[in-house]
Amino acid sequence: MIVLLVGLTISHVAGTYFLSNDRRDSLIETSERLCADHIAVITHLLDKTPPQERAALVGELGGAITAISLSDHPKVEGRHSDEDELSMVQAALKPYFATVDHSRLRVAHHQTSSDQGRGLWINLLTGFPHDRAMQVSFLLNDGRWVNFEMTMVRDASWWSPHAALSTLAMMVAILVFGSLATSWVGRPLATFAAAADRLGRDVNAPRLPEDGPWEVRRAVAAFNEMQDRIRRFVEDRTQMLAAISHDLRSPITRMRLRMDLLPEGDGRDKMLHDLTEMEAMVASSLEFARDEAVNEATQSIDLAATLAVICDDITDIGLIADFEWSTRLVCACRPTAMKRALTNLIENAARYGREAKVQARRIGSTVEVIVEDRGAGIPVAEREKVFNPFYRLDGSRNRQMGGIGLGMTVARDIIRAHGGDIHLEDRQGGGMRVVVILPQEKEV
Known part of the structure; x- marks a missing residue:
């Protein structure tokens, strides 16, 4: 179960990592393209609007995720921070403007850690997400700059509450079904070990049930056959000892009767003593054999x-x-x-x-x-x-x-x-x- 749990957990976490990264990249790219298209449409609309009406239009078009402003100088200074985003914005603006070069367009993005104002455990469970914003400054045909700051899809890590719950569910399933499987496999083995220990104390113990996996059933069948052979062996030897002891009593008794007819003397007494000892040995052997046969x-x-x-x-x-x-x-x-x-x-x-x-x-x-x-x-x-x-x-x-x-x-x-x-x-x-x-x- 430990090998199964560790192996599948590592495999599951690795699979979650690759799948989440691929999904995150797709979502971010889609979000960036939508933002570029949105910026291009608003920029074209502002360029066609008379200057005195642009301020009112900017107030109407701005919102919670889009901040728009007009200025005489670009708010995005310095070099572009992301060439891919620049290419996407250029491609979106090109249908509306004749020239979209670096002198008219500046694109940048920034990330702010979302742990500000959030608890440590919330950030830990959500994978420490970052708020991503695209910043664009574009020079309109009349010489004024329009500036955009648009919030995009959060750049969260692959670790999230869903990933944690998925891993936890998999581990619980492994533990539950693994316990059932190991119990099914291990119960016959435990019974087999107990029977092997019991065989040394009681050769007449009942046979083991032949269940469990195929390999265990084969071992149990061989064990039962071995126990039957040992029991037959013991029974045969015990019966043989009892039979010999029983059959010896008759000739010993006849010899004692014949000794009584002999004249008294040292020889007769010694022979009677030996017969008495033989009779005691036979009686003890017979008693021993009978006790062995008692269950x-x-x-x-x-x-x-x-x-x-x-x-x-x-x-x-x-x-x-x-x-x-x-x-x-x-x-x-x-x-x-x-x-x-x-x-x-x-x-x-x-x-x-x-x-x-x-x-x-x-x-x-x-x-x-x-x-x-x-x-x-x-x-x-x-x-x-x-x-x-x-x-x-x-x-x-x-x-x-x-x-x-x-x-x-x-x-x-x-x-x-x-x-x-x-x-x-x-x-x-x-x-x-x-x-x-x-x-x-x-x-x-």
């Missing part, structure tokens, strides 16, 4: 109340979890999925880091949840790996203490599905600090 609606919840409930539940099982709750914290999310993600993070901190201290706050258009513990911490090289499925750290976070390595994976998947992210940091004084960022489309 939960987004709702506004009090995240502070949810965190308080999670901490109370964890405290009930003998762990230490404390939430500093000061006020309500409204957050738009998928409630069940978000509760599971936060439960995994807080329970991990309480179980493996001795205690969990939870804080939550709103910063602008984001909600931040911080979970701190007092454990041994996680090495920097291992912090990204803990989000991999079935990855577990040695030491305090080992298999004997529970878990198969899906808690952090599930938590980050859920957080990122909400458009947020999760970071691991060192806690001042020792331990880990988990920071969860949840963007909100608007402050609730």
